[in-house]
Amino acid sequence: MTALDPEPELVRLPWNKPLEEWDDDPRVVDLPRGISRHVVRIVRVGDRMCAIKETQREMAEREYAILRELRHLGLPAVKPRAVVYNRRSLDGEELPAALITRHLRYSMPYRMLFSHGLHSDSLPALIDALVVLLVRLHLAGFYWGDVSLSNVLFRRNAGEFAAYLVDAETGELHESLSTGMREYDVEVGCQNVFAELLDLHAGGMLEETCDPSDVVQRLQERYDRLWTALTTTEEFDADQMWQIEQWVESINELGFDVEEMDIETKAEGARVQLRPRVVEAGHHTRELQSLTGLVVEDALARRLLNDMGAFCAYWHLGEMPREYVARRWLREAYEPLVARIPEEHRATLDPAQFFHDVLVHRWFLSENAGEEIDLWETLDDYVDNVLPGLPRVAR
Template structure:
């Protein structure tokens, strides 16, 4: 849908938010004042980018050419339909004029991904090797998912990616599709290798830049980390798309292959199985591979929407809870509903209001479970969940930076401690 406002301003969007008209489109982005800007950390960009508050959410506004803005808007909408992790396109605004009547650049507006951060904002002082490795692994998985749907990125880098915490790991989202192309017939090996080489060079350069500024741990090797994305990508691609041959007497390996793919977070919608001469050999190859196995199962059982590793962790806790409290013979969906009402929601509700922007609920729950495990190991006893939650809030969560609305990239605030509520209605099943 495209609407014109005033003499020249044109907004193209699936749904136009009237609040867009309140932003100062007659002023170049670099001249926007604090009253219009949401102070969120930005990655490195070749364009001028500003964040702005809009109807209760935040948008990223990027100045570019009209052709590139419309092309990227359409590409992001297509990737969303293909269920690829990327930012949500909101609008293209063209026909901007300044107060003198001179033309201003077209802008692409995207919704800011809550609880996401550019890689430079994921560390407080120095980037540790293990954090860099997790970032590379997340980017490798994103690149595999893009290549599976036939998307050639052309400019793979940490700077063109946003990261959300995912149960000790990270989930990566494409934030810049300006150079990307979608091929309905899939990508050639050469195109995939080209993206890999661009990723290797760009990531090495980005980490070297951080190292030059003294922002990485002395044990972090930028070249080793950049090679990590290549090796991780190839492992994932071979596991997901590779053919496997085995003797017909070893047909159990079909289930084993499916289980391995599920463990990586992928579902198989179709398998191609071919027997060899004389029926002595079986060749198996996944045909359609879709990510989000655990995410979909958690959503189906509980209605909770989480990242893949978060979903895996929550499902593990659900399964352990069912066994511990004799719910393993109960219908799975009924048990899941009881677990949400009696375990998950009480933890989320007990987080003080002033701390709820620190992390998304699924990540908080995961970290509470982690904290409980470490407390139990340290104190050599089974620590109750309510006690672990109080300790986690006071010792860890209260001192984290706010990732829903981070005001400064590398600073955080400490507030006055508030004890977590332990009302009996919330804790009757928490032990």
């Protein structure tokens, strides 16, 4: 075994049996899994869960190394834990190698989302999450080779989604990607997503009014727009430098920060060229973490920061330092509400997402009632009428 963070319990798993024979082991967890060409099992190891995939040793070691590098680059991908090889059954039969990755907390494969009632009007958000992931990988020089919804895990991100790479078997890391490599990746993604949506149609999980061709067109258009915004050199008049701020804000709206810029003056200062050099997602995530210690997806972090701002205005704390406001918001708003998560749901609910969803529910109740509904009354209604219908996800 080659392990990134070795645990004795990993060694004690029944490696002398094929994965398909593990179902009677009490450590195997019956959680939804994405479609895979390999045998995969979710196993509880200590206080965390792992995904174990059988494959060839060379493929397992290669994917393990790529996932380590992607994590080192700060890209959204599952965390590799170990590779197990030279496995043999009790009668001496050679068994496949196994790749172990950490199960992504609060994540769901796309089929689980649709099997639990996700409607086609949520597809744009799902596709946008896939596009953002693909652009980030391409910016880092990663050629995916098998872009698809099946090779991604999704986390709810306020009213949006965040996508994580879960299968890097066909991937390659380069210094940079050629236009042809990027275009081929997008083309493969369009073909795979089209086929996956047809499969959802056949399974009755997608409305007949949803046209897969329109969804695939959105994937292509959104990718082109985001890639252009992040890689194209912009040029402004030197006496209109306010446009730089507007340009940076337009990139922020796409979910990215501009941390550095290449600036080149032309024609004796008459024109200025700008190109983002280091582009990274997660501005709101970092801001919320620095203020509160909470680590959540970026759109969700933005919503929580907005609620913190409303809390600040309600209690007239505008003159106080943001750190003071954040501590009071945590103590008086966030923590009391998430403490009311029912015991039977605490292992499967993301507290920050729960907080956000209750606030959204309050808005709907108040809109229907024509008056402000009490927060704790909203919480009771949400727990009684909404929570039971939500899919269970793993921490």
